[in-house]
Amino acid sequence: MELRESLKQGLERLLASGRVKIRENGSWLASLEDFDYEVREKAGAILLHLWSPEGTLVRRVIGIDADEDGRLALKVTRFGHTRPDRLEFVCREREPESGQLRREQFRARFSEMLARQFPDESVSSLTSASDLEHSLSGNYVRGILMARNRGTAIMAAAPGESSATYDALLTFGLLWLDRSRYRKSRQPIGGLRLFFPEGSGNVIAHRVKAVSPSMTVELYEYDTATRRTLRIDPRDAGNVKSWLVPRRELEGTLAQAREAIEPICRLNPAAITAEPIPGTSEVALRFRGLLFARWGPDGAFFGIGSERALTPATRPELERLVRKLETQRSPLASSSQGPLYRAQAERWLESLVIADAARIDARIDLRFLYAQVPAISAGDRGIIDLLGITRDGRLVIMELKASEDVQLLMQAIDYWLRVRRHQEQG
Template structure:
């Protein structure tokens, strides 16, 4: 294995050009298990450069600790670090991950590095507004990943036979099961091009071993692939086929009803691996989907919460930073700092207070209160618009909730037509067995419902997630459930379809966003809102 890590600048033109590093260079080389290093010191490094050096050292030391380190993406091995000529470099204020893939030199800007125990290091990277997740792990400890890889290969052969049996005179032109990084197509699906009669088909199939989110994501990947094929194939592919395991296509069915071309050019089929069958799904028949909207509770008549001693004591820890939020659909108050929950007051449990980020513990003793105070101080110190380090845990956690905490009290920054007096964050909405949270539910001044879907990182699934929540809101709207459940008190709601807002930093929209969103039924009013990249310091709409 050979690792050569150097700090260098770059003359390559990029979107945001900063001066290359001027401080000392550090090289570390490993050959045959022996490490040699050369360090040249010139001048004290600035804090951001020290942070990058620590990040680089963490990756370097972890790779050196493994007997056979390999690079993975999407659960599949790309190759051993030695085979890939894996290197780390610097470009401006970013650490670069670089490796050789066949004849291509791949470079990715590293956004974050996370240890997952002693056997895996996750590296979150960005490239052309894409968010990618790499892993460094020992190839010897990768049995589950190899299992998935082999399982997908076997499934590929199974799907090929299934197509040949179910489509008359079918001829398979191409069959692949690998990631297409350039076009943002996941390697979790089998992709087939085949001819049946006069029709040319593009088919994606999902293995029954995949989780539900992967199955639901097949539609976005299919639409992206279809758009790519339109540009690549000399003869256009006319039809798109999505194949999922039986009884696991409920979300897809609800989405496809609002996708242009569904039922004519885009089809859904369910496979039963026990019966070796492939059955066409009628998307017009979504069945009786069990959906639920939670009740809005009012604490006022039962207890003046702000006057309780526990409430006052929590707020006194840092009243100017703490925001008490009544959770929609419950009788629990969530205490948050810039969107991050650190404590909860359970009114129905005799005022029981719990604290912690993630798993919470009860506050019973003076020592517990002291620990709570230390937690609050740390969150305030780390969760700043301009932190000392962007790698701090509480800076990185729940960024979308941070964005939400800025939008909710100032909703008219997004659109002056939105009513600032009726804004509901994190509304639980159930669709069959799927439980989701609508980021923000609001209403315009004339009474039209509004759904706001927030994202702070590039996400292929943003259009479909927004569509899901719009469908749930529309479902309840048509049944007049919002008034009955306590939402929008004294507001006469319009029967017009809800507005769907996508809100994200301007350059964090995935480059596939327009390719997918154009397939959504135009009767759904969609508004794309681009905000400033440094939104933590104050939101501005720039697009």
């Protein structure tokens, strides 16, 4: 009786403060927007019934874990289950962001889509909660579909997401497949199914071509209006139109700039490199990867943060800047915490690799190793960090990161597929 009254009072306080959201085990229950509720006692158990025009939920309440300002957390169980769940009520001020709420609303619809598409399989779990420990993003809905003797990992992207979110679906789907196989022991997890709105899966279909044939990855697009899904063939949907900027164009830009930039490069030939800036008629001058000067049709400029035109009068300032870089952007610098040391770390790494690529792979042909190669596709101006070949003619793509990045491998694969396609076409 005491639990029943405490529960009713807690809910009344929250509802009196305004709009209330509900989440269970960390997932927002978007179908219970603007809910009504009933608390009753039956056979000694306290039952909580929630309902709205979009859904209903009944749970047995075991206890109240937290009743604080703007939040009520309950320990509950489902009928037929003994393991307790966590049901939380949160006031409007602490409601989820619009993207999170949209994904939770999609999660409920996605469950219906799965039931229609796979009537002989059942949804074992479905969530959009993030799992940072295992690099699982909250931008997607993920779960398991169970058949009679095996399961399938599933992941879906909701409507209204960014193109970057759709493009990254394969990466997080493979992570979820690996995690699902690790967790499940009773029934094996056979493969992966990915779901995305119509017209958003070209990059996914393009990248899945690099996945081993021994791994089953199925792609499905869905109609946001009818909620019907259709399996697609990556060979039909994954033709991403792309083009590479010819090397002769970049060499032509360097030739135009040579007379102006050679005196700058001579200030420290071992550390200063010159490279064309993709999409422009300019040349960048970098000191161990850090941009400190540039040349263009309007002349040469130098400076970090703010630029000055290079003239005979400002030449001493340029020389002082280079000497400062020699001492502060060096492996022998007294501190590795200075801004000049830490800036553009990936470019510094790139300069080290291109200076002696044999440290990465002794087979690389240094005569044909190029940095910052534009690999453009519709809607994406990609830049390949390093492009080259081995001495026996094998294609080499290097994607460099100075810190952990879950997209590292897939980004490199994407570039490799683009260049390989052009190589095959001659």
